[in-house]
Amino acid sequence: MDIELARAWVRAVAVAVEKDRELLSDLDAAIGDGDHGGNLNRGFAAAAEAVAALQPGSVGEVLVKTGTTLVSKVGGASGPLYGSALRAAGKRLTGESADPGEVAAALAAGLEEVRRLGGAQPGDKTMVDAYAPAVEAFTEAAGRGAALAEAAQAAATAAEDGARATEPLQARKGRASYLGERSKGHEDPGAVSTAMIFRALADTAAAAG
Amino acid sequence: MKKFLNSADTYLTDALAGFAAAHPDLAVDLENRVVTRARGAVPGKVGLVSGGGSGHEPLHTGFVGEGMLDAACPGEVFTSPVPDQVVAAVRAADSGAGVVLVVKNYTGDVMNFDLAAELAGDEGVRVETVLVDDDVAVQDSTFTAGRRGTGATLLVEKIAGAAAVRGDSLEAVAEIGRRVNAASRSFAVALTAGTTPEAGRPGFDLPADEIEVGVGIHGEPGRRREKLRPAREIVADMVEAILEDRAPGAGEEVIALVNGLGGTPLSELYLVYGEVARLLGERGVRISRSLVGDYVTSLDMAGCSVTLCGADAELVELWDAPVSTPGLRWGM
Known part of the structure; x- marks a missing residue:
């Protein structure tokens, strides 16, 4: 991953979130308050603008700027969680480019920060249910020498599977937790937006070839 | 959706601009979304700051003024403010005596205020946080984000605000706020869901003859749905749930708040208050002070919440202290 790819990733997330803004808000309306799409759209649009104006010296600076903007x-909750995750990941990437192993470690640092801040365990029906399997898949692929595009593809698929798997779960964190049993039968909007972020990385890396 | 709107995107800014025009004794920073007292921090007094998602007006912006908050930061509708807003509010409220943050217990609010408290601390401002979690409808705190902050927020802001005016230290103001929260319990029932400008339709579907019992102030569902019944029976369940969780202690009377959620007429709220007063009378609980009206709302949701705060003489005296804000005004 180089600086340009990191920037393109943030742009791709902004485009994806804008396109699926209503989908995210509808998922959130079912078990929350229906503003996840609007909130992320506002954040990533601002982040894409901020990193476009940035003259970063490292890959990490792009991610830290994105996180700070979010x-x-x-x-x-999504602002501090996504923001802190990207800041934590960015702080690990101090070079002008990063190999898949370094990116894997950065993504893992982001996940650790999300779990520290939110206290969520896998199975609590949160973004962790998409983020954790994505990191695992990315790390595994990077470990066997896969290129960034391949590792990101594996991560995106794992995140999407993880997001889908939140549907039958009962939420134990965040606003959806107040629904108790009634939170079952809906995908978690945070897990779905996490999968979008990994899908955007996979698409961006594939396009960069 | 039928609302007075120019566009959903400018709803909050337009509403804040109107709020600023109506209240020249307050300063409204439309850019950073911070409401402060026009005359700035009160020298020597501990600052009191609160904030949260918009849509609960008059909470919190309407409680900025003499005897209550020094600054408030409204987030997007039903979305907590961002740390930058909170830090700006803290800076404006600090006269050097420190600042107490009043935070409702929601995942997003807690995270953003925690980040802000850290940042303000880095700037050298002494900050204490009072977390409000009075909603007894949330029973299983282990498997949820914990009890929600609702009607007691008003009591905490009023009473801690009076303690700050009295000259209490930072720690003492925070302690009074925590005492009020610990002595307060609330329970809400919704008759209809509220509609956010962004969504354009009600936050949940509630059949015409059903009510949501134990609802939260963002329309989060509560304990159960049931058929609409006579008010006397609904209110009995609400009061029962509260007293089961915390009965007033020896020597305590209660401050009773019947709060409208935005779409219920005052006459119905008084009807509810009548039932509350009768039920407490039957149980030998004395009401020392009462308040009835729309204070912690949920946009246009029809429904109400009942809050009972066990209050000793000191808390009642602080409750009675003069207050002059857009949303609450007496004694001056």
Whole structure:
């Protein structure tokens, strides 16, 4: 991953979130308050703008800037969670480019930060249910020498599977947890948006070839 | 959706601009979304700051003024403010005596205020946080995000605000706020769901003859759905749930708040208050002070919440202290 690819990734997330803004908000309306799409759209649009104006010296600077912008613009729980994850990941990537192993370690650092802040375990019906399998798949692929595009593809698929698997779960964190049993039967919007972020990485890396 | 709107995107800014025009004794920073007192921090007094998602007005912006908050930061509708807003509010409220943050217990609010408290601390401001979690409808705190902050937020802001005016230290103001929260319990029932401008339709589907019992102030469903019944029976369940969780202690009377959720007429709220007063009378619980009206709302949701706060003489005296804000005004 180089600086340009990191920037393109953030742009791709912004495009994806804008396109699927209503889908995310509808998922959130079912078990939350229906603003996840709007909040992420506002955040990633601002982040894409911020990193476009940035002259970064490292891959990590792009991600840190993205994270800082999300914390400043999104609010709710998703702002601090996504923002802190990207900041933690970015701090690990100090070079002008990063190999898949370094990216895997950075993604894992982001996941650790999400779990520290939110206290969620796998199975709590949160973004962790998409993020954790994605990191595992990415790390496994990078470990056997896969290129970035291949590792990101594996991560995106694992994240999407993880998001789908949240449907029957009962939420134990965040606003959906107040629904108890009634949170079952709906995919978690945070897990779905996490899968979108990994899908955007896979598409961006594939396009960069 | 029928609302007074220019567009959903400008809803909050337009509403804040109107709020600023209506209240020249307050300063409204539309860019950063921070409401402060026009005359700035009160020298020597501990600052009191709160904030949260918009849509609960008059909470919190309407409680900025003499005797209550020094600053408030409204987030997007039903979305907590971002740390930058909170830090800006803290800076404006700090006269050097430190700042107490009043935070409702929701995952997003807690995270953003925690980040802000850290940042403000780095800037050298002493910050204490009072977490409000009075909603007894959330029974299983182990497997949820914990009890929600609802009607007691008003009591915490009023009473801690009076303690700050009295000259209490940072720690003492926070302690009073925590005492009020610990002595308060709330329970809400919705008759209809609220509609956010962004979504354009009600937050949940509630059949015409059903009510949501134990609802949260963002329309989060509560304990159960049931058929609409006479008010006397619904209110009995609400009061029962509260007293089961915390009965007033020896020597305590209660401050009773019947709060409208935005779409219920005052006459119905008084009807509910009448039932509350009768039920408490039957149980020998004395009401020392009462408040009835729309204070912690959920946009246009029809419904109400009942909050009972066990109050000793000191808390009642602080409750009675003068207050002058857009949303609450007495004694001056």
